[in-house]
Amino acid sequence: MKIAIIGTGYVGLVSGVCYSELGNNVYCVDKDLNKIEMLRNGGVPIYEPGLQPLLIHNADQGRLKFTTDTVEAVAEADLIIIAVGTPPLPNGEANMQYIEAAAKEIAQAMNGYKVICVKSTVPVGTNERVRTIIATHYKGQFDVASLPEFLREGTAVKDTLHPDRIIIGAESEHAAKLLKELHSPLTDEIVVTDIRSAEMIKYASNAFLATKISFINEIANICEKVGADVIEVAKGMGLDRRIGASFLRAGIGYGGSCFPKDTKALIQIAGNVEYDFKLLKAVVEVNRHQRYGVLDKLFQALDNVYGKTIGIWGLAFKPETDDVREAPALEIIDRLIELGAKVKVYDPIAMESFRRMYDNPAITWCETAMDVAQGSEALCLLTEWSEFVTADLAQVEAALARPVLIDGRNVFSLDQIGNTGLSYYPVGRPVFHNKSQYSHLPV
Numbered sequence: 001m002k003i004a005i006i007g008t009g010y011v012g013l014v015s016g017v018c019y020s021e022l023g024n025n026v027y028c029v030d031k032d033l034n035k036i037e038m039l040r041n042g043g044v045p046i047y048e049p050g051l052q053p054l055l056i057h058n059a060d061q062g063r064l065k066f067t068t069d070t071v072e073a074v075a076e077a078d079l080i081i082i083a084v085g086t087p088p089l090p091n092g093e094a095n096m097q098y099i100e101a102a103a104k105e106i107a108q109a110m111n112g113y114k115v116i117c118v119k120s121t122v123p124v125g126t127n128e129r130v131r132t133i134i135a136t137h138y139k140g141q142f143d144v145a146s147l148p149e150f151l152r153e154g155t156a157v158k159d160t161l162h163p164d165r166i167i168i169g170a171e172s173e174h175a176a177k178l179l180k181e182l183h184s185p186l187t188d189e190i191v192v193t194d195i196r197s198a199e200m201i202k203y204a205s206n207a208f209l210a211t212k213i214s215f216i217n218e219i220a221n222i223c224e225k226v227g228a229d230v231i232e233v234a235k236g237m238g239l240d241r242r243i244g245a246s247f248l249r250a251g252i253g254y255g256g257s258c259f260p261k262d263t264k265a266l267i268q269i270a271g272n273v274e275y276d277f278k279l280l281k282a283v284v285e286v287n288r289h290q291r292y293g294v295l296d297k298l299f300q301a302l303d304n305v306y307g308k309t310i311g312i313w314g315l316a317f318k319p320e321t322d323d324v325r326e327a328p329a330l331e332i333i334d335r336l337i338e339l340g341a342k343v344k345v346y347d348p349i350a351m352e353s354f355r356r357m358y359d360n361p362a363i364t365w366c367e368t369a370m371d372v373a374q375g376s377e378a379l380c381l382l383t384e385w386s387e388f389v390t391a392d393l394a395q396v397e398a399a400l401a402r403p404v405l406i407d408g409r410n411v412f413s414l415d416q417i418g419n420t421g422l423s424y425y426p427v428g429r430p431v432f433h434n435k436s437q438y439s440h441l442p443v
């Protein structure tokens with residue numbers, strides 16, 4: 001197939017590369033000339049494991065091209081996929097300006113029948129809006145379809161090539177057939193439904209996953225007070241097939257470019273039809289509060305943080321990505337600085353993207369994980385990069401000015417901590433104090 005993808009960000013680029021890997025001819029379009037030039041030279045503007053070799057291979061085969069020219073890409077294509085951003089407005093609603101601009105640009109480039117589908121996460125009714133915009137400028141035949149995206153940053157290539165399911169929202173048989181044909185090499189689980197339901201499936205899925213995370217975080221907070229261990233609790237719960245083990249990992253809450261934005265957008269979508277989505281409002285509130293658990297633990301360990309040096313391991317919202325949008329680290333570091341702390345930070349990949357979003361003279365940008373630990377009065381693990389998970393804890397203890405480890409992602413076991421002199425503050429599990437106090441605790 002000849003495909004044009006409008007918007008070459010995390011979703012557009014990974015989709016474009018993977019569709020070309022299936023043998024299709026793909027033209028990726030972006031407004032950002034620097035990004036396009038970098039891609040034309042085989043560079044990748046985002047960190048996504050496994051993406052670069054596939055990109056180079058398919059570009060070399062002539063199946064994958066990059067341009068800033070929407071007209072050229074649309075004119076050549078039978079299928080156009082919109083994958084531009086839908087960032088939140090201050091009231092939580094999705095900002096439709098990029099979708100609407102893309103629809104207008106596509107309309108002006110149309111030169112015959114094409115299927116235009118929206119991969120961006122968009123409120124119910126957006127595909128109809130796209131149809132209206134195109135019909136205003138182009139009088140020929142075309143179809144619109146919804147094609148929501150479920151990839152996760154960090155495993156985006158794998159998720160795209162091996163999806164759990166493909167959701168197609170289409171009202172024309174031809175559009176449904178074309179999209180089924182495109183995705184049939186990837187999975188048998190292809191659901192064809194109406195456009196509005198497809199748009200809703202994306203929001204409902206993300207809202208449900210966010211709910212699972214906030215639920216287990218609430219359970220973790222209760223575990224801390226009653227002396228239970230949330231890891232054991234989640235393990236026991238997850239064995240029930242009705243519940244499932246995934247997304248039951250307690251921590252400092254969800255972040256990233258999707259869950260925070262999509263939960264707030266769904267609350268707003270409900271509000272627009274006078275429905276008060278109470279449950280989802282609570283999920284968002286629990287998540288906002290959860291990240292401050294790190295600060296509560298710092299206060300527990302140090303009394304206060306004023307003038308103290310606090311080490312931070314991890315800035316990205318999760319491992320294997322450079323994305324720091326809505327990362328818990330942003331708010332935690334901002335609050336620490338506001339409280340008068342000096343902050344040392346390190347992330348294996350996300351240092352530059354974090355610094356572009358948040359910089360402050362109170363931050364020391366370190367070159368290694370151990371540089372962060374050196375002389376810090378407490379160390380907070382905020383992203384579970386494997387480099388941190390496999391760190392030598394004896395070395396960490398020796399480097400710290402005070403042996404305090406706050407584990408926002410619950411990555412260390414009692415056995416690991418028990419061999420050190422660290423005071424360990426996990427989430428939803430008992431606090432473990434250093435060796436002498438540790439010996440009486442049950443293992």
Ligand SMILES: NC(=O)c1ccc[n+]([C@@H]2O[C@H](COP(=O)([O-])OP(=O)(O)OC[C@H]3O[C@@H](n4cnc5c(N)ncnc54)[C@H](O)[C@@H]3O)[C@@H](O)[C@H]2O)c1
Pocket residue numbers: 006007008009010011012029030031032035070083084085086098101102105119120121122149150151152153257258
């Ligand atoms: N990032 C994810 O993990 C993920 C997963 C599933 C769904 N989504 C959804 O997919 C959409 C895209 O997300 P993303 O993370 O890839 O966004 P992004 O910000 O990384 O990329 C969007 C790109 O679109 C470009 N763009 C904007 N307007 C354009 C136009 N008119 N013509 C050409 N290019 C244009 C921007 O320059 C940018 O490079 C969003 O709706 C998001 O909610 C994202």
